[in-house]
Amino acid sequence: MIWLTWRQHRKQAFYTLLALTALAALLVPIGLSMRHTFADLGLTDCARQLADANVAAATREACDAGFRRFGNQYGGLNLVAVLLITLPALVGLFWGAPLVAREVEHGTHRFVWTQGVGRTRWALVKFGLVGAAVVILAAVYGLGMSWWVDPLTQVAHEGRLGMIVFDLQGIVPIGYTLFAVALGVFAGTVWKRMLPAMGITLAGFIGVRAAVEILARRHYQPARTQTFPIEGEGPPEISRGDWILTQGVRNPDGTLIAEDTRIQCPPGGKGPEGRACGAELGIEPGAYNWQSYQPADRFWLFQGIETGIFVALALLLLYLAVRRIRRIA
Amino acid sequence: MSGTRGQRMDMVLEADRLGKRYGSTWALRDCSLHLPAGRIAALVGPNGAGKSTLLHLAVGLLKPDAGAVRVFGRSPYGDTEGLADIGFVAQDTPLYRDFTAAELVIAGGKLNRRWDAALARQRLAQLGIPPDKPVGKLSGGQRAQVALALALAKQPRLLLLDEPVASLDPLARREFLQSLMGSVADSGTTVLLSSHLLADLERVCDYLIVLNSAQVQLTGPVEDLVAGHRHLVGPRHDGGVIGGVAAVIRASHTDRQSTLLVRTDGPVTDPAWTVREVSLEDVVLAYLADGTTQTSHSEWGVAA
Numbered sequence A: 001m002i003w004l005t006w007r008q009h010r011k012q013a014f015y016t017l018l019a020l021t022a023l024a025a026l027l028v029p030i031g032l033s034m035r036h037t038f039a040d041l042g043l044t045d046c047a048r049q050l051a052d053a054n055v056a057a058a059t060r061e062a063c064d065a066g067f068r069r070f071g072n073q074y075g076g077l078n079l080v081a082v083l084l085i086t087l088p089a090l091v092g093l094f095w096g097a098p099l100v101a102r103e104v105e106h107g108t109h110r111f112v113w114t115q116g117v118g119r120t121r122w123a124l125v126k127f128g129l130v131g132a133a134v135v136i137l138a139a140v141y142g143l144g145m146s147w148w149v150d151p152l153t154q155v156a157h158e159g160r161l162g163m164i165v166f167d168l169q170g171i172v173p174i175g176y177t178l179f180a181v182a183l184g185v186f187a188g189t190v191w192k193r194m195l196p197a198m199g200i201t202l203a204g205f206i207g208v209r210a211a212v213e214i215l216a217r218r219h220y221q222p223a224r225t226q227t228f229p230i231e232g233e234g235p236p237e238i239s240r241g242d243w244i245l246t247q248g249v250r251n252p253d254g255t256l257i258a259e260d261t262r263i264q265c266p267p268g269g270k271g272p273e274g275r276a277c278g279a280e281l282g283i284e285p286g287a288y289n290w291q292s293y294q295p296a297d298r299f300w301l302f303q304g305i306e307t308g309i310f311v312a313l314a315l316l317l318l319y320l321a322v323r324r325i326r327r328i329a
Numbered sequence B: 001m002s003g004t005r006g007q008r009m010d011m012v013l014e015a016d017r018l019g020k021r022y023g024s025t026w027a028l029r030d031c032s033l034h035l036p037a038g039r040i041a042a043l044v045g046p047n048g049a050g051k052s053t054l055l056h057l058a059v060g061l062l063k064p065d066a067g068a069v070r071v072f073g074r075s076p077y078g079d080t081e082g083l084a085d086i087g088f089v090a091q092d093t094p095l096y097r098d099f100t101a102a103e104l105v106i107a108g109g110k111l112n113r114r115w116d117a118a119l120a121r122q123r124l125a126q127l128g129i130p131p132d133k134p135v136g137k138l139s140g141g142q143r144a145q146v147a148l149a150l151a152l153a154k155q156p157r158l159l160l161l162d163e164p165v166a167s168l169d170p171l172a173r174r175e176f177l178q179s180l181m182g183s184v185a186d187s188g189t190t191v192l193l194s195s196h197l198l199a200d201l202e203r204v205c206d207y208l209i210v211l212n213s214a215q216v217q218l219t220g221p222v223e224d225l226v227a228g229h230r231h232l233v234g235p236r237h238d239g240g241v242i243g244g245v246a247a248v249i250r251a252s253h254t255d256r257q258s259t260l261l262v263r264t265d266g267p268v269t270d271p272a273w274t275v276r277e278v279s280l281e282d283v284v285l286a287y288l289a290d291g292t293t294q295t296s297h298s299e300w301g302v303a304a
Helices: A002-040 A043-051 A057-074 A077-084 A087-106 A108-112 A119-155 A172-191 A194-219 A296-325 B002-007 B051-058 B101-111 B117-126 B140-153 B170-187 B222-227 B280-291
Strands: A224-229 A243-250 A256-259 A288-294 B011-022 B025-036 B040-044 B066-071 B086-089 B158-161 B190-195 B207-212 B215-221 B229-235 B245-253 B257-264 B274-277
Touching: A002 A043, A002 A057, A002 A087, A002 A119, A002 B101, A043 A057, A043 A119, A057 A119, A077 A119, A087 A108, A087 A119, A087 A172, A087 A194, A108 A119, A119 A172, A119 A296, A172 A194, A172 A296, A194 A296, B011 B051, B011 B190, B025 B051, B025 B066, B025 B190, B025 B207, B040 B051, B051 B066, B051 B158, B051 B190, B086 B140, B101 B117, B101 B140, B117 B140, B140 B158, B140 B170, B170 B190, B207 B222, B207 B280, B215 B222, B215 B280, B222 B229, B222 B280, B229 B280, B245 B280, B257 B280
Parallel strands: B025 B215, B040 B190, B040 B207, B086 B158, B158 B190
Antiparallel strands: A224 A288, A243 A256, A243 A288, B011 B025, B011 B066, B207 B215, B229 B257, B229 B274, B245 B257
């Protein structure tokens, strides 16, 4: 079975590795140059200093300027990052969907399932080997991406918990890739033709990923809330690396009077016509800025939860696929 | 059930009111038949009659929806160990087209506990099949021979072939059947091969199963079937009893004359009838015509 699996997929494995190497050849120089610029702008120190709560305002401004310069130079790479998160889907399309659908489409399942090994064993060995290869592939990809995207992440305010960069690094690519492959395999056992199976895999993958990303991820842990006064010196403090879910201005009784806003007034500052700062919004004395957020140090916890969800979905789909395989003739 | 098993140890394949349904359509229904050991059996019926379904049930690819099928007394669905005794060549002889014949022989060795690789290689060498060419690039006849060699390398006690010659040209057809007969003659392997054309198999089979419209129309040893049927030509027949006739299978009438194909249960001695022997093809065609599904006029929206 192992020999057969290798013989059947060696060409595909070769091309996958080739594509991965080409991608690495393209991304590694970019990553190196990003890191050079990052160091040249003194941003490595900045990142360390800004992690400290009481930073001098001058340092903060200098660092923000550095981050902006870096962002201007490399911000376009965020688009590349968006393209890179499609890679797990591609693995699902080209490794998962054909695994069973191709056999059925070519009729070879009638050959291989009527030999001495049963089809359940055939399915388990194949899923196991392809799954193991995919996990290794995804782990390499996740580690490489963690390294590559790190400077971009540090520049961005939301840090590693930000959309797209969260999906690109750490261990979640393993979950996504396994899920994509399992979805492809399952779709292949239902539609039994490669093209429909690939189409369904793509649609299903995008749907589930989007649903988890937009609806579920922010609820993995109860969000923390933070309040700070409206009146204060200097630019507003934004904690780097936290993932801000909602923010606004609340009156002393707790009612939210302005969403997605924060107000910063100099002490004793007056608005137009001598009214209190922010009075045109309906702010009462004692109002405060409010935000709910997921703190930056929950990154690995969230990675673990998200990976767990997708691995569980993958296992469920593979179980259903094995069950369906028993009924394909 | 164990009782019938004990009595029929010589039965290779038994089906008992076997049925398989796709959605609401029965592909095979109430199918009861027995295939004794050592026979070369032809499974004949028009396209869509349920031949592939029966073979897939026998090799365990399909699970019966009704009744039971047993091969060597075992239910084949989900029975991995029983698979070792069954060689199966599916319709259109599917093989991994990018594998060479030599690689397929290796693959078979990895997939089977009992595997005679030397036999497969010897057969393929005799047939002049190139070992290092992808089988997708071989001719249809050569590919069928590779599939047969792989099935025989399992040293099966029952060999099932689904339309093995349908896509072959007449020459390749003859060669394929010749090489099949040559290889099973000594081993005592029971063979069940299907075709929608009786003519393909008539010369090689000694047992016949006729399927039509999901049902078994006729089954038995060829010599019994030929001996047990007669052509009768005589005065116009109005359905009365004729001595020695068990059943009228097919009748055609002119104003004054009737031509009947009948199953006999004794000699037909009535001098009014001219009795002629039948060929196997006559018998099969009579049964197939008898069971032909009538096109539904109402479904087509036309008058009957």
